[in-house]
Amino acid sequence: MTSATLGVRRGRAKGSPLARRRRRVFGPFLAPALILYTIMFMVPTAYSFYASFTSWDGFSNPRWKGTLNYDHLRHDPAFKDAFFNTLKLLFGCGIFLFILSFAFMLMLREMKGRRFIQGFIFLPHIVSGVALAAFWDFLLNHDGMLNKGLHSFGLGPVDWLKPQWQFNAILIAIVWINTGYYVTILMAGVDRIPPYYYEEAKLAGTNSWQRFRHITLPMSWDVIGTAAVLWTIGTVKIFEFILAFSGSQGNLPTTNQWTSAMYVYGETIGGTSPIYDFGRACAGAVVTLVAVVLVVVVLRRVTSRDRLEL
């Protein structure tokens, strides 16, 4: 659809009485959702922003303390760990996840029984993070399945979960959990591409890389962009898997495994002796939010291309 046709339609819409009425109904229909959204999300978000400039235990009245919480974050090694780990999840996991998802998607496109395999790799996304964490521990701990498998070949045991490696195990698990989901999204985008493009390209003597580069990639670009934004927002929320996997008996994971979400939990109600420092936790959340917004804006810019009409 070109902008010219859009303009014509808009012009017509202005004049039509039906469209005028439609526009008037638009507000009241939108209002309930908007009101709920405002009360449930916007007000708490705004309040969190305010709280980040206060000293607040979540119970007494917040006391204004200016930017002290933000100054604290700059020196807090736990926040540095949490922020850096979140970036590792976002970019480290993200790159692997998308390469893997593309590989699966390309493989599955041409395969028989692809629905079954797609369902199979989607499965971890449905199972609760806590159950997956238990399984991951069962697989990787010293007496776990992986070491038992190695033992039968006369190898190992390997300390997969030694403290230095534990966060890497989390990163791999997060990729494993999410791959199926992103394969499904990408697949939906690629499925829209009419087969005759490929047929024609094949007749022209292209190889599969060229077909990927010149057909698949440009024609599913908008889906990739959306998936990248979804992933960015999703990484900030990764929480229960890490708590279940690395925490034990009500204790928090050690700070070198914290993410931004874990930081907020750890500074407020997490652990056996919670700290209830909501002011500082809000400051941490605001910094993360700003970082995510920046990443999303950049991603939108990079991936915003004119959508190709099919």
Place this chain on the structure above:
Amino acid sequence: MRTSKNVYRAGVIAAAVAVSAASLSACGSSSKPGSSAAAKDSNSTSFTYWSMWQQNEPQAQVIKKAAADFTASTGIKVNIQWQGRDVITKLTPTLRTGSSADLVDQSVNALGALVAKNETTDLSSLYSTTIPGESQTVGQVIPDSYKPFLNDQNGKPFIAPYEVSSEGLWFDASKFPDLAANPPKSWDDLLALFDKARGMGMTPLAVPGDDKYWVLLVLQRELGTDGLKKLASDKTGAAWDDPKVLKAAQLVQALRDKGDILKGYESSKSIDEEGDWAKGQAAFYLSGTWVPSEAAPNATAGFKFDSIQLPALDSGNTDTGINFFGFAVPKSAKHADAAEKFVAFFMKKEELSGISTQALNLTPRTDITPPAQLASMSKALTGTVYADQAHLSVDYADWTNKMLNPEMIRLITGQDDAAKFVSNGKQGTIDYWKSAS
């Protein structure tokens, strides 16, 4: 255009509702905590108790029976809600408008959050209440040595403890029958004991990869309880320069270097190591009072749970750490009178015994026989006691979470040696206080 006018009006009303709802919620957050607490009843016929237990836990069974007995005896109804371990976190938001619970229970540490906000009732009058059907008061059945740890910042009791816990070095008394009576008197004795275990074909120790007890308890033995606290409170970090800190760290490092710990422990959790120990793969396991009931399902046939305390080191300190689980009454509780009556009733020997016989835990009452597997622990608690883990996890919770715990784990798992532990601890403490100020 009636319709469109109506629609417009509806939109305006909806917007007005939204604005007023938002401002209402803002009003809600500026009201004064506890200010709307209703006048307290003096003859309540019921009260609400939010419990830290889940319904199927043995402690819950004991409390449920006591509540039924209490209702039968006094006519006061007990509304129990099994909230689980995060009961205090759930309670806190309700305190602004008057507590939802008249009675809560948790560890003395977890209740510390309410104490810090001055939101607990002074239980002095409960302590001087005579236990129904007995001659002693609630305060009299609680040993005096425990009392300093049960007070708030004004020196008034805020918790009525019904369960006591501690830590010890656990072993199978069927393999070491004389050990409880003749515990090691020095570190060398302890190492000799570990050698003996090795001679018996066992790895001496099971230690989880996230263990905090070994480093913390050895530091306590080297420095004494106050010395341990200084590591947190001394903002200059100079407390870490005490050569005893390095010595304690070296003792722990030596255990690892010597191969006294089960292989692969660095990547394990407490539940794994506890299981391996109960199956007889290791001889000793340093952990809390809950070990016998938790490890029993994994224990080999004939396993007899018993424990000893760590020997004295340079400070000469042989005190036993103590932790309490008990009842507290929120300040804004409306039926505090009934709640306190129930607590006095629960402290009856007849009721409280269930904590020992059914829940297999220690009670504060010395006239209740402890479970056999906790007899040694109970005896240790009759000596001098100190607040469990020197109260670091409450008084310096943030420092403990962010500085001490990670460093202790790095030491016990061999990522850092003793010297690095000391230098990291010192620098970490200096940095922590700099950023906390």
